[in-house]
Amino acid sequence: MPPRALDATQQAETCADIGELLGGSLPDGWARATLRWSELAVGGSSASLAVVAEDGSSLTAAGIPQGITELCRRLRLGMYSETGGTWFTLIYTLIPGRYSVRYDYDDEPDAPSFTPEHYARDLAYFPRAEENIPDWLRKKLDGLPNVYGGVYLEADARDGVPRPSPEDFEGALSRAGWETGASDRFRGELAFSTDWARLSTLSGPGLIRFAGQADPDKWEALHSLLTGFGWNVGMSCHEPRGGDLVREFPPPRETGR
Template sequence: MAVSRFRRGHLSPPEQQQILTQIGTKLLVEVPEDWERVTYFIQSVVDHSSAEVVVEFPDGTSRRESLPAEVFSLTDELRAGMYQEGKGTWFSMRYVISRPGKFNVDFNHDEDPGITFPTSQGFTKDLRYFPREEANIPEWLREKLREEAEGRADQL
């Protein structure tokens, strides 16, 4: 996430919906026509994201597909724009599109997203950019912040 490009907390619910629709449209342009269900899953902090797109077909098979570059940018804007003062923003999102084009999105604001980072200060930087009040910092995040502060994140 290129933090300098995205403002925090600026998206209204209709604007969030508009970005989600754009994400879905970009995803569907890239997948095979015979898709049955498309799942886009992303885990993110300020300096790092990991994502995957899985397409399921009517015969029960599935395969990973490439993620259009524009989707990362839209997702970064969505994550920053959904920030709530003192509450933070989400760490992961699961976006599922089912035929004929209905979608459902789940945001994870409080559970450990289960990702590892190429930098040792991923969660610390994220909390700096998306501050949370003490009451809104889950215990798993407190532990990640301690690991980073003590230099243990590099050893994991």
């Protein structure tokens, strides 16, 4: 669980420390500096620093000063509340002699490296009331897979070729009545669905990985279908929104992994 909250005095002291570090690193002639800093409990942080001169022209800063991340992280941890969670992005503006700071609890951070899985882990560490989960975050969480699996390729006894191939995989599912087509997430990969599951592949060496959402009452049916093709299949099944592991289906044969 997050640590005990910082009181107003401690928050102000931490903000002043940010200003001291930031101000000491800025180029000559600066008039305003704006720091944007975002971080999740898992997935790292993202930061940008914009500096302008009195005439409004941009100045080049040396980078984010060492120690800023520790101070921003202290604020994010210390400002957590059980209903509101904690903020995603800090916007800190410094002008000579004073600063202002805004905490954004609602908007998605400008951080393409943050994945839905990262947001799920962050919400698990910093839970907030359901009504305080923004729509963009709810959409990411609701789209997370509850099934992850892999079909381990094995050498065909007839010719030694590892199978199933992607074409074998698609053909078997299509003949079983599933809708198949190109994945809209990964180039060259397969999407396959039925009325109780929507999944897609992400192949790797010696393995066809798959992930998506399936009705929990049908997890066993999915595993039975895939192993029924003669494939060596393992699966893990989870609670919604990137939750805890609920059930595992180990591959029936050794995989060599």
